[in-house]
Amino acid sequence: MSEQDVLVVAEIDGGSISDSTLELLGAAAELTDGSGGRILVALLSDDGGAHAMHLAAADRIFTVDDPLLANYSPQPFLDAVSELIRRENPRVVLLASSTIGLDLAPALAARFKAPCIGNCRGFAIDGGSLKATCSFCAGKLVAELQIEAKPAFISVLPGAFHPAGRTGIAEVESVSIQLEAGAIRFEEMILADASDIDITQQDVLVSVGRGIQQEDNMEIAEELAEVLHGALCASRPIVDQGWLPATRQVGKSGMIVKPRLYLALGISGAPEHMEGLAGAEVTIAVNTDPEAPIFEAADYGVEMDLLDFAPELTEALKRKKVAH
Amino acid sequence: MIHQTAKPHEHVGEGFLEELLSHPEGHDILACMQCGTCSGSCPLGQSMEFPPRRMILQARRRDMESVLSSPSVWMCVGCYTCTLRCPREIDLTDTLWPAVRDRALQEGVQPPPELQTALQNLYMYGNVLGKSPRKRLDWAKDLDVPVTDLSKEHTEVDVLWLVGCYPSYYPRNQVVSRAFARMMTRLGISWGVLGVKEKSLGDCDRLFGEEGLFETLVETNKELFQRQKFKTLVLLDPHSYRALQVFYPRYDAGFPAQHYTMFLADYLDKLKPMLTRPVPCKVTYHDNCCVGRRCGSYEPPRELLEAIPGVELVEMERNRENALCCGGGGGGMWLDGHITEHGGKRLSDERIRQAAATGASVLAVSCPYELSRFEDSAKVAGLEDQIVVRDIIELLAESMGLVEGDNS
Amino acid sequence: MKIVVVLRQVPDLIEPLEITSEETALDYDEAGFLVNESDDHALEQALLLAEAGSAEVTALAFDFGDVEQTLFSAAAKGVENITTIPWEESAPPSADVASSMLATAIRSIGPDCVFIGCQAHDELEGALGPRLAVELGFPYLGVIRGVSATGDENVVHAFKEFPGAAKSRMSVRFPAVLGILAADQPPRYVPVSRIRAAMKSAEFDEADLEPVGCSGAVAVTRLSFPAKGDGAQMLTGSEEEVAEQIADILIEKGVLT
Numbered sequence: 001m002s003e004q005d006v007l008v009v010a011e012i013d014g015g016s017i018s019d020s021t022l023e024l025l026g027a028a029a030e031l032t033d034g035s036g037g038r039i040l041v042a043l044l045s046d047d048g049g050a051h052a053m054h055l056a057a058a059d060r061i062f063t064v065d066d067p068l069l070a071n072y073s074p075q076p077f078l079d080a081v082s083e084l085i086r087r088e089n090p091r092v093v094l095l096a097s098s099t100i101g102l103d104l105a106p107a108l109a110a111r112f113k114a115p116c117i118g119n120c121r122g123f124a125i126d127g128g129s130l131k132a133t134c135s136f137c138a139g140k141l142v143a144e145l146q147i148e149a150k151p152a153f154i155s156v157l158p159g160a161f162h163p164a165g166r167t168g169i170a171e172v173e174s175v176s177i178q179l180e181a182g183a184i185r186f187e188e189m190i191l192a193d194a195s196d197i198d199i200t201q202q203d204v205l206v207s208v209g210r211g212i213q214q215e216d217n218m219e220i221a222e223e224l225a226e227v228l229h230g231a232l233c234a235s236r237p238i239v240d241q242g243w244l245p246a247t248r249q250v251g252k253s254g255m256i257v258k259p260r261l262y263l264a265l266g267i268s269g270a271p272e273h274m275e276g277l278a279g280a281e282v283t284i285a286v287n288t289d290p291e292a293p294i295f296e297a298a299d300y301g302v303e304m305d306l307l308d309f310a311p312e313l314t315e316a317l318k319r320k321k322v323a324h
Numbered sequence: 325m326i327h328q329t330a331k332p333h334e335h336v337g338e339g340f341l342e343e344l345l346s347h348p349e350g351h352d353i354l355a356c357m358q359c360g361t362c363s364g365s366c367p368l369g370q371s372m373e374f375p376p377r378r379m380i381l382q383a384r385r386r387d388m389e390s391v392l393s394s395p396s397v398w399m400c401v402g403c404y405t406c407t408l409r410c411p412r413e414i415d416l417t418d419t420l421w422p423a424v425r426d427r428a429l430q431e432g433v434q435p436p437p438e439l440q441t442a443l444q445n446l447y448m449y450g451n452v453l454g455k456s457p458r459k460r461l462d463w464a465k466d467l468d469v470p471v472t473d474l475s476k477e478h479t480e481v482d483v484l485w486l487v488g489c490y491p492s493y494y495p496r497n498q499v500v501s502r503a504f505a506r507m508m509t510r511l512g513i514s515w516g517v518l519g520v521k522e523k524s525l526g527d528c529d530r531l532f533g534e535e536g537l538f539e540t541l542v543e544t545n546k547e548l549f550q551r552q553k554f555k556t557l558v559l560l561d562p563h564s565y566r567a568l569q570v571f572y573p574r575y576d577a578g579f580p581a582q583h584y585t586m587f588l589a590d591y592l593d594k595l596k597p598m599l600t601r602p603v604p605c606k607v608t609y610h611d612n613c614c615v616g617r618r619c620g621s622y623e624p625p626r627e628l629l630e631a632i633p634g635v636e637l638v639e640m641e642r643n644r645e646n647a648l649c650c651g652g653g654g655g656g657m658w659l660d661g662h663i664t665e666h667g668g669k670r671l672s673d674e675r676i677r678q679a680a681a682t683g684a685s686v687l688a689v690s691c692p693y694e695l696s697r698f699e700d701s702a703k704v705a706g707l708e709d710q711i712v713v714r715d716i717i718e719l720l721a722e723s724m725g726l727v728e729g730d731n732s
Numbered sequence: 733m734k735i736v737v738v739l740r741q742v743p744d745l746i747e748p749l750e751i752t753s754e755e756t757a758l759d760y761d762e763a764g765f766l767v768n769e770s771d772d773h774a775l776e777q778a779l780l781l782a783e784a785g786s787a788e789v790t791a792l793a794f795d796f797g798d799v800e801q802t803l804f805s806a807a808a809k810g811v812e813n814i815t816t817i818p819w820e821e822s823a824p825p826s827a828d829v830a831s832s833m834l835a836t837a838i839r840s841i842g843p844d845c846v847f848i849g850c851q852a853h854d855e856l857e858g859a860l861g862p863r864l865a866v867e868l869g870f871p872y873l874g875v876i877r878g879v880s881a882t883g884d885e886n887v888v889h890a891f892k893e894f895p896g897a898a899k900s901r902m903s904v905r906f907p908a909v910l911g912i913l914a915a916d917q918p919p920r921y922v923p924v925s926r927i928r929a930a931m932k933s934a935e936f937d938e939a940d941l942e943p944v945g946c947s948g949a950v951a952v953t954r955l956s957f958p959a960k961g962d963g964a965q966m967l968t969g970s971e972e973e974v975a976e977q978i979a980d981i982l983i984e985k986g987v988l989t
Contacts, residue, residue, distance in 0.1 A: 013895065014896070071900060072892070072900065073902065074871050074872060074873055075871060098895075099874075099875040099892060099893060099894055099895070102850065102851070102858070102859055102874055102875060103859075103862055103872060103873065103874045103875070103911070104862075105858050105862075106827075106857065106858035106859050106860070106861075106862040106863045107862035107863070107865065107866055107872055109857075109858065109863070110831070110862065110863040110865075110866035110867065111866055114949070115857065115949035115950045116827075116857050116858040116863075116950075117856060117857055117858065117950060118855060118856065118857065118858040118859070119856075131953070134856060136853075136854070136856060136955070137743060137745060137749060137758075137853050137854060138745055138853045139958070140745060140749055140957070140958075141749060141751075141758075141955055141956065141957060141958070142955070142956050142957070142958050143856055143952050143954070143955050144952070144953045144954040144955075144956075145856065145950055145951065145952055145953065146950075146951045146953050147949065147950055147951075148949070149949045153858070155858055182871055183871050183904065183905040183906075183908060184871045184872075184873050184890075184902055184903070184904045184905070184908060185902060185903050186900055186902055187889075187900075187901045187902060187903055188900065188901045189894070189898060189899075189900050189901075190891075190898065190899050190900070190901060191896075191898050192896055192897035192898055193897075200896075203987075204987060213438065213441075214438040214658060214660060214661050215437075215438065215661040216438075216660040216661030216664060217661075228982075228987070228988070236914075240914050240918060241437055241918065245897075246897035247897045249897060252895075253875060253877075253893045253894075253895065253913065254895070254896075254897060255895070255896055255897065256895065260985070260987055261982065261985070261987045270853075272851075281985075282981075282985055282987070283964075284978060284981075285964060288495075291748075293958070294964075295963055295964040295966070296958055296963040296964070297963075297964075298963070298964035299964060299965065300964055300965050300966075300967055300978070300981065301963075301964030301965065301966045301967065302966070302967050302974055302978075303966060303968075304495075304971060304974070305494075305495060307696075307700075308495070308496065308696075308971055309971050309974070309975070311700075311703050312971040312972055312974075312975040313975040313978060313979070315975065316972070316975035316976050316978070316979040317975075317979050317982070317988060319979075320979045320980075320983060320988060321988065426923070426925075429921070429923040430923060430925070430926070432920075434920060434921055435921060437918065440921045443921070443924075444921070447924060448766065449746065454746065455746070456746050456747045456748065457747075458747060458748065459748075534923060534924055534925075535923075535924075535925055536923055536924030536925025536926070536927065536928050537923075537924035537925075539924075539925075539928070540924060540928070
């Protein structure tokens with residue numbers, strides 16, 4: 001084993017390897033480039049590592065197969081990854097900023113008395129030190145960090161790295177680890193209400209954030225969505241209020257969408273939300289705050305109050321439609 | 325634990341009547357003869373489960389439980405029609421409603437979420453919009469007249485201008501603020517502002533029933549004003565004006581104050597010769613509830629409008645004491661969702677139609693909320709090509725050659 | 733069940749953020765502070781459980797930022813036990829220091845469960861909850877939207893949020909640390925008069941702790957504002973003009989049909 005190995009903790013989402021896992025492999029490739037380090041993958045499942053073939057871009061895949069790993073619960077996952085870390089002694093452990101990764105990364109770091117960083121957008125190994133760039137204060141600031149200790153546990157932001165391809169010559173090794181259920185156990189996965197529309201399949205999305213201010217103002221966004229033949233969606237605070245169902249939530253803990261047009265109204269652009277729309281073709285953001293992080297990621301920006309601007313836009317679009 | 329209050333009640337609303345009667349203004353509640361004029365006059369009375377008359381009935385029966393948890397509690401928009409018309413002169417809007425709302429909050433009733441946010445913003449930032457207090461004077465950046473910032477210099481001024489939350493932060497209103505600044509300078513008035521130290525006067529939350537929050541703001545403002553030397557406070561916002569006239573004195577924090585319409589009307593002799601450019605249009609004026617019904621001032625805004633060359637002033641059928649409220653007061657700005665959810669309507673939608681029916685091309689207003697409310701309603705009613713909304717200040721400034729005609 | 737809720741102060745992003753002259757940290761003296769949003773949700777979730785059954789809630793916070801405001805508000809919401817941890821620095825404690833000191837304070841309170849928000853926008857080293865859990869020797873579950881009691885007072889159900897509006901129902905046997913994303917209902921409103929009353933009557937306990945040094949495993953070499961170089965093309969003009977521009981863009985892109 002090399003001193004520069006990178007271990008990727010793979011995730012299975014909805015029956016297949018998650019997109020963020022492939023991005024982690026891409027990130028690992030950057031880190032190990034020229035260092036002689038290997039790209040290692042921890043694949044935890046109850047299906048004998050059936051998804052290993054999609055992780056072929058790695059050098060070595062360790063599959064841990066156990067019924068306790070069919071669904072996430074803290075102890076089996078922590079114990080399995082910990083054991084692999086002890087065996088392989090990687091320099092860096094990469095995890096996604098996912099619902100699982102956010103629980104695991106700091107816990108692993110604490111167990112190994114090692115450093116952990118979150119919201120990572122980029123990194124490099126520079127003369128033995130690991131340097132990372134992270135998003136700070138909901139994207140309003142950028143922090144550059146230096147980490148000396150090993151292993152370093154890094155939670156990576158989605159969309160920060162190019163995904164690796166699915167082909168390669170990885171070796172697969174099945175690892176047998178004694179696992180216990182622990183005090184926190186999985187009981188049931190409760191899926192979304194299927195009767196609502198699937199915003200991940202929509203071409204045009206009009207998304208509202210806190211800038212909408214009142215539930216009563218939602219109709220401004222609805223009219224705009226209607227004239228564009230699109231669907232309404234929102235950032236988490238709007239769903240928390242109950243103004244839209246959870247199936248309309250875009251972001252880390254909601255839906256990942258890939259529309260042709262994403263119109264963000266009154267959304268500041270916190271990283272958790274931005275993760276949801278990394279796949280949008282054209283993003284237009286309307287916000288009164290010129291410093292709002294969303295203006296970095298959007299293609300076009302309008303520094304206005306959505307309550308004034310959105311109705312104007314609806315009118316302009318109606319006129320253009322008639323003229324067309 | 326949610327009902328853990330300073331004095332635990334056996335049942336919800338217990339002792340409400342006694343508490344109300346202990347205030348001098350609340351004593352009149354016993355004079356109510358249940359005539360129903362209040363409920364009949366209330367623009368939203370038909371949608372309320374407990375309009376004023378029924379509320380008083382329940383209070384006298386000592387049965388407030390169903391009232392406090394009813395959506396009616398959050399449907400009053402502070403228009404004062406009931407107060408003005410009550411034959412027994414009971415202080416309904418300013419005393420009964422805040423008392424009911426205050427008790428509801430104490431009992432753990434959760435106000436509509438938008439209202440909660442407004443109150444929290446007020447508490448944390450001193451403005452309902454939740455904007456950074458440090459940016460409160462940004463509207464005056466690059467202003468072409470000097471601004472005396474009393475948070476930085478201790479100068480004696482004639483006018484301490486309390487700009488207000490919307491006029492400080494909201495783009496549509498900032499236009500009016502800048503025009504007013506230019507006007508006062510042109511008139512040779514010595515004026516100053518509190519800059520980033522300015523806080524809301526708290527009129528909204530007083531009517532929301534947030535007495536604790538109001539007290540906090542009164543204390544802060546009293547201290548701020550006492551440190552300054554001025555002859556009068558001038559306000560753009562009628563609600564704040566009414567708070568200073570009616571409520572602040574009850575806390576021993578009374579200061580001389582004028583709404584800008586009264587203030588400028590006093591300067592008419594000096595102002596008239598400056599109104600050199602004609603503004604030819606038919607204008608109808610909407611009486612705001614606080615300066616109008618509550619404080620009885622109807623003529624100064626009209627005097628100002630009639631002084632503008634080219635302006636033809638026409639009246640809506642419902643004017644002065646009978647003007648129909650825009651629905652923005654008493655927390656109304658944050659209650660449209662709640663009101664429409666419970667069978668009410670947006671009053672400004674109806675009022676803009678009344679304005680357009682006069683044939684006027686301009687609806688003149690003198691309240692910061694009304695600009696956005698009526699412009700919004702004009703769009704909803706499809707009337708935005710027929711009638712525009714302007715603050716009186718904007719029309720005066722146009723005639724003085726202080727702005728570029730169309731909102732700049 | 734005895735629940736400790738950790739309440740943290742974070743920089744208020746409404747206020748403009750400033751960086752120190754060394755460019756390695758936020759200028760905390762200039763920052764405004766407020767309670768971390770998901771910690772507020774954690775408190776709400778604990779209060780809901782307390783109202784539903786026989787849970788007892790203790791709030792625990794570092795004496796930092798505008799913490800008094802947060803704690804008086806907690807008292808006004810009905811939290812009877814409030815403990816502060818002394819903290820003199822103008823910068824907040826780093827993750828390992830926070831975790832170590834909180835764990836010491838928590839051990840002397842001896843709860844069944846610790847609730848903490850699952851994220852805070854000023855965390856550089858990942859969520860604090862899992863780290864605190866390892867320190868305490870408790871298991872951790874985070875990104876939780878809703879917790880409900882079961883028939884067993886040592887077990888609750890926690891709902892962990894997954895992508896696509898899915899959630900997993902997990903059974904949690906105490907002791908445990910739960911990282912809350914959102915409570916079953918938004919944090920309740922408490923009237924200012926109650927907060928003011930609490931300011932007069934509420935008493936806080938102070939944890940008897942010595943500050944702990946930090947390990948320095950992660951060093952900030954530079955803190956900066958994101959480069960504005962590439963970013964959105966800002967459209968300017970009147971509302972009508974910008975609306976026209978966007979309509980034209982959409983036609984060009986074939987989105988407007």
